[in-house]
Amino acid sequence: MAALIGPASAWATFAVVMLALVVYHVRHLARLSRWLADPVPGRVPEGSGTWDEVLSALHKYERAGVRRESLLEEALTRFRRAAQALPDGVIMLDAENRIEWCNDAAAAQLGLDPRADVGQAIANLLRAPVFIDHLAARDQTGAVQMQVGDAVFALRLVPYGESQKLLLSRDVTQAERLETMRRDFVANVSHELRTPLTVLVGFLETVRELKLDPQRTRDYLGMMQEQSARMHRIIEDLLTLSVLESAPPPAAERVPTRPLLERLRADAQALSGGRHRIVLLGSPAVDLLGSESELSSAFGNLVSNAIRYTPQDGEVRIIWRDAAEGASFVVEDTGIGIAQEHLPRLTERFYRVDRSRSRETGGTGLGLAIVKHAVARHQAHLDVESKPGQGSRFTIRFPAKRTIPGETDLAQTRNSSA
Numbered sequence: 001m002a003a004l005i006g007p008a009s010a011w012a013t014f015a016v017v018m019l020a021l022v023v024y025h026v027r028h029l030a031r032l033s034r035w036l037a038d039p040v041p042g043r044v045p046e047g048s049g050t051w052d053e054v055l056s057a058l059h060k061y062e063r064a065g066v067r068r069e070s071l072l073e074e075a076l077t078r079f080r081r082a083a084q085a086l087p088d089g090v091i092m093l094d095a096e097n098r099i100e101w102c103n104d105a106a107a108a109q110l111g112l113d114p115r116a117d118v119g120q121a122i123a124n125l126l127r128a129p130v131f132i133d134h135l136a137a138r139d140q141t142g143a144v145q146m147q148v149g150d151a152v153f154a155l156r157l158v159p160y161g162e163s164q165k166l167l168l169s170r171d172v173t174q175a176e177r178l179e180t181m182r183r184d185f186v187a188n189v190s191h192e193l194r195t196p197l198t199v200l201v202g203f204l205e206t207v208r209e210l211k212l213d214p215q216r217t218r219d220y221l222g223m224m225q226e227q228s229a230r231m232h233r234i235i236e237d238l239l240t241l242s243v244l245e246s247a248p249p250p251a252a253e254r255v256p257t258r259p260l261l262e263r264l265r266a267d268a269q270a271l272s273g274g275r276h277r278i279v280l281l282g283s284p285a286v287d288l289l290g291s292e293s294e295l296s297s298a299f300g301n302l303v304s305n306a307i308r309y310t311p312q313d314g315e316v317r318i319i320w321r322d323a324a325e326g327a328s329f330v331v332e333d334t335g336i337g338i339a340q341e342h343l344p345r346l347t348e349r350f351y352r353v354d355r356s357r358s359r360e361t362g363g364t365g366l367g368l369a370i371v372k373h374a375v376a377r378h379q380a381h382l383d384v385e386s387k388p389g390q391g392s393r394f395t396i397r398f399p400a401k402r403t404i405p406g407e408t409d410l411a412q413t414r415n416s417s418a
Ligand code: ADP
Pocket: 301, 305, 306, 309, 333, 335, 336, 337, 338, 346, 347, 351, 352, 353, 354, 358, 359, 362, 363, 364, 365, 366, 367, 368, 369, 392
């Protein structure tokens, strides 16, 4: 009997141990499978015994995964922040040219919605034929230009990864405008110089080929001299303009106003040759601070225009006004005047209301461009008011910081206080 009880109790003990073991494993397995069904990071179940080793290893692995993920997320956030900070537009396209992501600059420039347009084919959103052709082309090197409203954008495709692309957009409106201005300027200068040169060459041939009497020869030489002088004036004005554009800001040297105005009156009288009434009004109490040559060239251009565009017996007034907020130099005339629509373009190089009248009176079309630059370099403003048939008023307003008490007044103050 004892012999039987021994093995039976051994079996029972064995069965209990086995059962405990099964329960231990099943409970751990159940916990693990519950966690695997919803793997909350950092909540890997804890275990005991062998399971402790397994679950700790899993815990470590899971923590490393979480760390890797957060590093990746950080890197992605950094990349997106950098791409957002770019002044240029960046659009990520997939292999089918659909938008995966775009920065705010691209959205603003090209009118995209950074959320709603994700997954949209770029060709459905940017429909300019020049871009559609570029997108379909085999060779996508280089950039194409696309007009959006008043702005011009350069679009460039850059392949990366496996058949993905970056579409970069850059606002080139200003550069395009400058390029157009440069082209127009070169064309204008060539035209302005070619005209007198053609006339000059024509006269030269005439004088060389034909047997002319001395009087005729002198006439032709006189006309040739006129054309040469015209070319000379254009080149002088172009040089003045280029100096005004590139020179450092003018020095703040004292420019005595009274003698400057007196010189202008004398020059005006000489230019008019007695055909106009020249009046100088105002008694300046301040001098200007700036470049004497630039200021006298700006003032001189306004006075010379007033005389050239005012018929005989008209009046030209040179006026100086002191005020608390600064000083103004004004030139008024009773001349032909300028229609309103021309006023905004008057200071453009070579812009003239009446080309032949400007030429007849020795104009280069650069005078007001010179005035505009010289005035801006002294933080002053040029205003133009005019009525066709009645006359014009050109006003240069200087800020107070460009004026200084006049020397004569200072001398008087010193004398009276002595
Ligand atoms: P220009 O050498 O042709 O006079 P400016 O640049 O000095 O060139 O002036 C540009 C144009 O503005 C002139 O061609 C002329 O049509 C107009 N203008 C300038 N000043 C006057 C004025 N006082 N009265 C009428 N028109 C003027």
